[in-house]
Amino acid sequence: LPEGAEPVFLDGVEDELRALPAGPPESGVLPENLSHVIFTSGSTGRPKGVMIRHESTVTLLHWLRETVTDEERAGALGSTSLSFDVAVAEVFGTVCWGGTLYLVENALELATLPERDRVRYASMVPTAAAELLRTGGIPAGVRTLGLGGEPLPLELARAVQATGSVERVLNLYGPTEDTTYSTCAVVPPGAERVTLGRPVANTRAYVLDGELRPVPAGVVGELYLAGAGLARGYAGRPDLTAERFLPDPAGEPGSRMYRVMDRVRWLPDGELEYFGRTDFQVKVRGFRIELGEIEAALERHPAVHRAVAAVRDDAAGGRRIVAYVVPAAGEPTAAELRAHLRAGLPEHMVPAAFVILEELPLTGSGKVNRRALPAPEPGGDAEYAPPTTPTEERLCAIWQEVLGVARVGVHDNYFELGGHSLLAARVVARVREALGAELPVRTLFEAPTVAQLAAWLDEQRPEQQLEEWEVAETEDLLAGLSDEEVRRMLEEME
Numbered sequence: 001l002p003e004g005a006e007p008v009f010l011d012g013v014e015d016e017l018r019a020l021p022a023g024p025p026e027s028g029v030l031p032e033n034l035s036h037v038i039f040t041s042g043s044t045g046r047p048k049g050v051m052i053r054h055e056s057t058v059t060l061l062h063w064l065r066e067t068v069t070d071e072e073r074a075g076a077l078g079s080t081s082l083s084f085d086v087a088v089a090e091v092f093g094t095v096c097w098g099g100t101l102y103l104v105e106n107a108l109e110l111a112t113l114p115e116r117d118r119v120r121y122a123s124m125v126p127t128a129a130a131e132l133l134r135t136g137g138i139p140a141g142v143r144t145l146g147l148g149g150e151p152l153p154l155e156l157a158r159a160v161q162a163t164g165s166v167e168r169v170l171n172l173y174g175p176t177e178d179t180t181y182s183t184c185a186v187v188p189p190g191a192e193r194v195t196l197g198r199p200v201a202n203t204r205a206y207v208l209d210g211e212l213r214p215v216p217a218g219v220v221g222e223l224y225l226a227g228a229g230l231a232r233g234y235a236g237r238p239d240l241t242a243e244r245f246l247p248d249p250a251g252e253p254g255s256r257m258y259r260v261m262d263r264v265r266w267l268p269d270g271e272l273e274y275f276g277r278t279d280f281q282v283k284v285r286g287f288r289i290e291l292g293e294i295e296a297a298l299e300r301h302p303a304v305h306r307a308v309a310a311v312r313d314d315a316a317g318g319r320r321i322v323a324y325v326v327p328a329a330g331e332p333t334a335a336e337l338r339a340h341l342r343a344g345l346p347e348h349m350v351p352a353a354f355v356i357l358e359e360l361p362l363t364g365s366g367k368v369n370r371r372a373l374p375a376p377e378p379g380g381d382a383e384y385a386p387p388t389t390p391t392e393e394r395l396c397a398i399w400q401e402v403l404g405v406a407r408v409g410v411h412d413n414y415f416e417l418g419g420h421s422l423l424a425a426r427v428v429a430r431v432r433e434a435l436g437a438e439l440p441v442r443t444l445f446e447a448p449t450v451a452q453l454a455a456w457l458d459e460q461r462p463e464q465q466l467e468e469w470e471v472a473e474t475e476d477l478l479a480g481l482s483d484e485e486v487r488r489m490l491e492e493m494e
Helices: 010-018 054-067 086-095 107-112 126-134 154-161 238-244 291-298 334-342 390-403 421-435 441-446 450-460 463-479 483-493
Strands: 034-040 048-053 076-078 101-103 121-124 144-148 168-173 183-186 203-208 221-227 245-247 256-266 272-277 281-284 287-290 304-313 319-327 353-356
Touching: 034 054, 048 054, 054 086, 076 086, 086 101, 086 121, 107 121, 107 126, 107 421, 121 126, 126 144, 126 154, 126 421, 144 154, 154 168, 203 256, 238 245, 238 256, 281 319, 287 291, 291 304, 291 319, 291 334, 334 353, 390 421, 390 450, 421 441, 441 450
Parallel strands: 076 101, 076 121, 121 144, 144 168, 319 353
Antiparallel strands: 034 048, 168 183, 203 221, 221 256, 245 256, 256 272, 281 287, 304 319
């Protein structure tokens, strides 16, 4: 709440309340009126605002009322930023139906939430769930886990089911242009594959070929969505709206369908199976990213001639963005390019690594051969500086283990080495184990180098705790020595 907000004590205004109408107020809002605008990434460097109608939002909320039980809604996790469409489902899908929402800044904080045992329903991206699962951070009270924002691996769904406490795993799918969720699948125990499921209430899904003709079941085509959840279009972008929102051949006159640009096919049981994107739009840690937007931003740098962005699997088992740059003059440093991008792009779109090339590899037809792009060299941008304190030594070892790099110096930046918010939970767990210290995830963002983080840990750790840690370290050392070696070492120390 803003500072200076005036508190209202309802007990003191009973007479005024009794004088008010008992029925619902007439707002004058119509179903077709604008509810809100959510901005998503654009392929040309221009973000696009998706205009959502009240009818679409209300349709989503009524579907959630039927999908999430009252018991689950009594303890729902709220972890999504209000800048993203899933927050509409989390916040209003809970409080509109009398539920209780437990707010955290990041889904990974579920493990340390004071009310963690009260959470019954939680939604998040699969990579966050995988990290919580790996660290034992999914409370036993969670009954349903809604996973969306990126493809759900079958192995992860099975691992969640193997906990024995999670009763339902939901695979939630949908673009912002169709108001958050378009399809839903309940992954059954023993499933052989994860599907997108069936369209949610009042949603129609079409699988069409390049001529907008329906393809038979089992044949891969492009997905188009229609129905009550469809957005009005893009704010101030009539050209883009006309390109992506096309006439709906099976709907009412004037109705439209949205071209998702995902490849899917119908299965015999009426569910949809996902086969990837038709363009270069990707999802990394739940963020929908147009690689073209990153490339356009890089090529606005005066020292860049050509640029290509790609997604690669990192050593820690996650995904990261890598930028390949052909310089126009000189050789821009990774730090310069990173600073340039941060001036105009959100942090999740800034590549984790930069590779400078003399020229981009091309196919026989002259297109960029993305398969031939080399893997980035391991390590950060900073000149190597070895650790000088016990805390720095342990942090360097932890980062090497978690990030899968051969060497870490005290000035290396966690994020420039390929780290991200999901791996941060692993760092926090290893710091707790190795140093006996509690490290908030936020601190890793504020102190992203080994030297900065070590200084913060040494400052925060109480003197008594430091002494106990040093004693434990000494005991571990002495345990591996003979009595004669201990005696000789003590004599040398004296």
